[in-house]
Amino acid sequence: MNDDAAQRETPPLSVFHREARMMGVNMWGRAMFSFIFPFSFPPSILLIIFIVVFVLLMVTRRSLPGTDPPAQGSIPCLPRLPVLGSLPWLGGSVPPHLLFTQLARRYGPLFALYLGPHYTVVVNNHQHAREVLLQRGKDFAGRPSMVTTDLLTREGKDIAFSDYSPLWKLHRRLVHNSFTLFGEGTSRLQDIVLSSVDSLCAELLSCGEHGFDPCPAVTRAVTNVVCMLVFSATYQHGDAELQEVIRYNDGIVETIARGGLVDIFPWMKVFPNKSLSKLKECITVRDRLLTRKLEEHKASLSDGDPRDLLDALLKGKTGSGRGQRSSGSEDEGITDDHVLMTAAEAFGAGVETTSTTLLWILAYLLHHPEVQERVQRELDEHVGSDRAVCVSDRSRLPYLDCVINEGMRIRPVSPVLIPHTAMTDSSIGGHSVSRGTRVLVNMWSIHHDPKHWDKPDLFNPDRFLDDQGQRVTPHCFLPFGAGPRVCVGESLARLELFLFLSSLLQRMSFRQPDGAPPPNLQGRLGVVLQPLPYKVVVSPRSGWQRGAK
Numbered sequence: 001m002n003d004d005a006a007q008r009e010t011p012p013l014s015v016f017h018r019e020a021r022m023m024g025v026n027m028w029g030r031a032m033f034s035f036i037f038p039f040s041f042p043p044s045i046l047l048i049i050f051i052v053v054f055v056l057l058m059v060t061r062r063s064l065p066g067t068d069p070p071a072q073g074s075i076p077c078l079p080r081l082p083v084l085g086s087l088p089w090l091g092g093s094v095p096p097h098l099l100f101t102q103l104a105r106r107y108g109p110l111f112a113l114y115l116g117p118h119y120t121v122v123v124n125n126h127q128h129a130r131e132v133l134l135q136r137g138k139d140f141a142g143r144p145s146m147v148t149t150d151l152l153t154r155e156g157k158d159i160a161f162s163d164y165s166p167l168w169k170l171h172r173r174l175v176h177n178s179f180t181l182f183g184e185g186t187s188r189l190q191d192i193v194l195s196s197v198d199s200l201c202a203e204l205l206s207c208g209e210h211g212f213d214p215c216p217a218v219t220r221a222v223t224n225v226v227c228m229l230v231f232s233a234t235y236q237h238g239d240a241e242l243q244e245v246i247r248y249n250d251g252i253v254e255t256i257a258r259g260g261l262v263d264i265f266p267w268m269k270v271f272p273n274k275s276l277s278k279l280k281e282c283i284t285v286r287d288r289l290l291t292r293k294l295e296e297h298k299a300s301l302s303d304g305d306p307r308d309l310l311d312a313l314l315k316g317k318t319g320s321g322r323g324q325r326s327s328g329s330e331d332e333g334i335t336d337d338h339v340l341m342t343a344a345e346a347f348g349a350g351v352e353t354t355s356t357t358l359l360w361i362l363a364y365l366l367h368h369p370e371v372q373e374r375v376q377r378e379l380d381e382h383v384g385s386d387r388a389v390c391v392s393d394r395s396r397l398p399y400l401d402c403v404i405n406e407g408m409r410i411r412p413v414s415p416v417l418i419p420h421t422a423m424t425d426s427s428i429g430g431h432s433v434s435r436g437t438r439v440l441v442n443m444w445s446i447h448h449d450p451k452h453w454d455k456p457d458l459f460n461p462d463r464f465l466d467d468q469g470q471r472v473t474p475h476c477f478l479p480f481g482a483g484p485r486v487c488v489g490e491s492l493a494r495l496e497l498f499l500f501l502s503s504l505l506q507r508m509s510f511r512q513p514d515g516a517p518p519p520n521l522q523g524r525l526g527v528v529l530q531p532l533p534y535k536v537v538v539s540p541r542s543g544w545q546r547g548a549k
């Protein structure tokens with residue numbers, strides 16, 4: 001890499017701090033963060049909460065139900081106040097992944113804090129993360145119950161926010177099998193993604209040599225994949241139903257991102273809350289659309305192969321218990337509510353994550369034209385320009401895989417994983433951890449740990465190749481998590497990232513518009529940790545003038 005490029009590289013953490021006001025996290029990540037702590041509430045609000053709760057406690061002379069923290073262990077812990085816990089030490093504008101990374105320098109890689117009344121352990125290195133996610137994965141496979149996620153998921157009828165239980169396991173297995181049906185072993189998913197790739201390429205190439213923001217087209221393409229996968233709908237650019245899906249998804253993400261305090265102090269939901277009201281409105285629109293799709297699917301369900309994920313879930317749930325009811329409890333098996341929440345989650349968890357990863361990688365390619373050229377040389381050599389790329393080309397395109405991995409390392413879409421909880425008394429790093437403790441895994445600090453990554457702020461795909469040019473996966477690279485709570489959509493996401501990027505780079509080249517600055521790599525505070533909007537110019541590569549064969 002030349003000096004210029006090196007200077008443009010990701011700035012070190014101190015610069016992030018100065019810029020932290022501009023930072024955010026991806027939809028799921030941001031949503032996760034708001035459950036972690038609302039990092040920008042003013043001290044006056046904290047003071048008011050403190051006084052109100054203190055007075056209430058004095059009057060009732062007992063603590064609020066369900067808020068007693070588990071006994072504290074030997075893990076270094078931030079200071080705390082009654083009721084507020086360590087929140088006063090977490091305020092300000094630094095986002096959690098950066099703040100935790102900074103705190104880990106003072107307290108060590110494993111430290112604890114109190115989010116209001118909730119004793120929470122923060123894991124910042126990969127050894128402890130592997131203990132939590134893998135070695136003692138089952139001990140830590142629980143999820144805390146929270147006001148916003150309970151609303152979003154009909155009290156945990158989804159996968160991501162549901163607590164560990166036999167029903168959750170059954171549900172997760174059903175979803176996993178349904179994904180497998182359309183992914184590994186069949187060409188269905190490839191066909192779905194490739195048809196979206198064709199429209200994306202045509203759309204990007206139609207913008208010609210003018211600089212334009214690729215974000216709306218990429219988000220639409222990924223949303224379209226999920227719509228096709230979940231309920232077999234194919235939408236043209238500008239379709240009203242597709243716009244509705246994108247709108248309510250954005251609304252949910254945005255309001256969840258603004259949530260926060262109510263997830264730490266659930267009693268606050270009795271006060272008027274604009275964000276919660278908007279969240280409820282968006283959920284109503286979402287549920288109306290998905291219920292209509294579900295009813296249509298039930299009416300046309302046949303004995304043949306499932307047409308899409310909804311079909312597969314409907315067929316699968318029949319064998320899962322007395323699953324014909326429209327809402328249910330543990331002993332009712334998988335219900336319609338579970339099917340509906342799974343479909344909703346495919347959008348919530350599957351769109352922003354994948355599209356943001358693609359946009360980060362494109363942003364880094366604009367900074368590193370030499371990386372783009374190397375991927376294109378690999379594509380020319382192993383695929384050529386006479387046919388489209390397909391899944392079976394993946395093994396012949398190791399460098400492209402490394403570029404994807406490096407994008408996910410340097411900008412993990414979930415810089416802090418969804419909170420885990422201890423299901424039982426257990427331990428991390430030899431320290432005992434009581435049942436009910438919340439555990440946050442800071443993937444950002446693991447992916448930027450200088451002990452394991454040479455120049456971690458540098459975009460360098462070669463770190464995923466060994467001396468013989470063979471792919472390697474370092475043990476501290478965990479973009480999808482690991483263990484019982486590993487991302488259900490990992491293989492789908494990997495397939496999408498591979499097919500989208502390989503096809504785009506086979507068919508066109510990306511560059512910055514003349515005179516435009518390179519994309520800002522620090523991200524911005526919005527709904528997601530995304531690159532600030534940037535512009536690209538695309539030019540067709542030989543033989544691909546119209547974007548498709």
Ligand code: HEM
Pocket residue numbers: 133159160161172345346347349350351353354357408413414417418419479480481482484485486487488489490492493
């Ligand atoms: C680049 C794309 C993606 C990335 C980087 C990603 C990453 C992650 C991460 C880090 C987790 C949390 C693991 C934990 O809590 O320990 C997660 C969970 C999850 N993801 Fe993904 N994800 C991606 C795409 C998808 C897609 C496409 C889907 C489905 C359509 C999906 C569905 C889920 C679900 C359902 C969970 C919750 C799993 C559980 O709690 O058991 N993800 N993902």
